[in-house]
Amino acid sequence: MPRIRRWQNLTLYRSDNANRYARINSLFSGTINWTLIHEHYPQFMQLALAIQSGTLAPSAVLAKVNSYSTRDRFGLALKELGNAVRTTYLLEWIMDDSLRRTVHKGTTKIERHHKFAKHLAFGAGGHLRSNNPADQEKAIIYNELVTNAVALQNVVDQTQALHTLKSKGVNIRAADLAFLSPYATSKLKRFGDYPTDLKSEAMPTRTTLPL
Numbered sequence: 001m002p003r004i005r006r007w008q009n010l011t012l013y014r015s016d017n018a019n020r021y022a023r024i025n026s027l028f029s030g031t032i033n034w035t036l037i038h039e040h041y042p043q044f045m046q047l048a049l050a051i052q053s054g055t056l057a058p059s060a061v062l063a064k065v066n067s068y069s070t071r072d073r074f075g076l077a078l079k080e081l082g083n084a085v086r087t088t089y090l091l092e093w094i095m096d097d098s099l100r101r102t103v104h105k106g107t108t109k110i111e112r113h114h115k116f117a118k119h120l121a122f123g124a125g126g127h128l129r130s131n132n133p134a135d136q137e138k139a140i141i142y143n144e145l146v147t148n149a150v151a152l153q154n155v156v157d158q159t160q161a162l163h164t165l166k167s168k169g170v171n172i173r174a175a176d177l178a179f180l181s182p183y184a185t186s187k188l189k190r191f192g193d194y195p196t197d198l199k200s201e202a203m204p205t206r207t208t209l210p211l
Contacts, residue, residue, distance in 0.1 A: 043074055
């Protein structure tokens with residue numbers, strides 16, 4: 001579920017003009033056009049089935065919706081349906097404190113994963129130099145592979161450190177473990193180790209020049 005930022009600036013829609021609310025009436029500044037939604041209900045079902053079956057990608061749907069003009073009734077119907085769904089979700093978001101905490105926790109994990117992946121994609125500043133979709137897909141997949149491998153190694157290292165502390169009699173509480181994360185970067189060496197031996201070697205001394 002998405003985390004809604006600045007939801008106070010978003011428009012909420014009431015179900016019809018006849019409804020008035022004692023405490024939250026000022027939140028609503030629009031009304032849903034249910035007639036328009038009902039008119040295009042069969043098309044909504046076809047669109048949902050196409051996405052679910054993989055025939056149509058969600059990104060393609062969004063691109064198509066954004067290209068609709070204000071005269072296209074199906075595009076307007078999609079917008080009305082989106083207004084109804086978003087209003088329902090925002091009302092739940094406002095009333096349910098546990099929902100906000102759950103969504104915040106989940107989205108924070110995803111954001112930390114993306115930040116960790118970006119930290120590891122340091123080559124060329126993390127920019128994709130190719131416009132080829134296949135090359136871009138490979139770069140993203142390879143970065144995710146490295147990200148997951150490093151995160152796994154972090155977990156292994158942390159687990160070994162915890163076992164070492166436990167063997168020394170250190171009490172480790174579950175509350176302490178909650179602060180551990182597989183996305184630690186302070187000990188990562190992205191460029192590896194390149195040790196240099198600065199000790200000079202004695203050169204052999206020749207008393208005569210070779211002929």
